[in-house]
Amino acid sequence: MYNYYPWYPMQQSGGFSPYAANMGVRQQNGNGNGNGDGNGMLSMEQSYIENILRLNRGKRANVYMTFEGNPDWQSMVFRGIIDEAGRDHIVLRDPEAGRWYLLLMVYLDYVVFDEEINYQYPFE
Template sequence: MIPQAQYGSSYPAYPVPTTSSSMPSMPAPSGTGFPPAGGLQTGVNVPGQLPMEQSYIENILRLNLGKIVTIYMTYENNSQWNAKIFKGKLEAAGRDHIIISDPATGMRFLLLMVNLDYITFDEELNYMYPYTGGVGPR
């Protein structure tokens, strides 16, 4: 541990755990006023999707697999291209990635969510609103 004097007197000294075994393994008790670490529990679990409290964009994308999408991405500090547009059939989506394919060539693209600006669809979206539990075009 670095002595407090190196940081100055304005920073309080807090004990720092040195091993993971010193970290609590149980969630906070209910009634504390704070949601669980993963977010609010909605009670809606759809097979093939991550729970609603843990993800949002990938769940919406998974409800729309097979549709044609246009994906707008930005790549900061890239000397060749700063922004790029991808168009194709939505094949899969995960927490940190999207997979699309070019229907003409079959070429597949693995795109990282960290670069995602926005996505447009050529048709109506299937969208599950977390509070109603309904699925339908929006």
């Protein structure tokens, strides 16, 4: 099985875990979900792809994805309008084709917009 995150040693081995850094934030907030505001959204002090995509809902985008090990379609471009974005997914609507795509972030390479994007850098 292909390991998508080979640079993260397993937590069981006592090595580094990307989730360990968030544990202090969760404990400080007291709400247990790692958010700064307690309403289910991530704090704007954190610049994550999902937050940037949420700021740009309704904009047309080209989403480039790579599916390693697939002999039929190793990479694809999905074109449409960003409807939603979550921690592990993007919902893209293609009005010309009448389709909606639920795309997994694990396959995401990059996103190209046809217009200026909304972006708020952390701590502004």
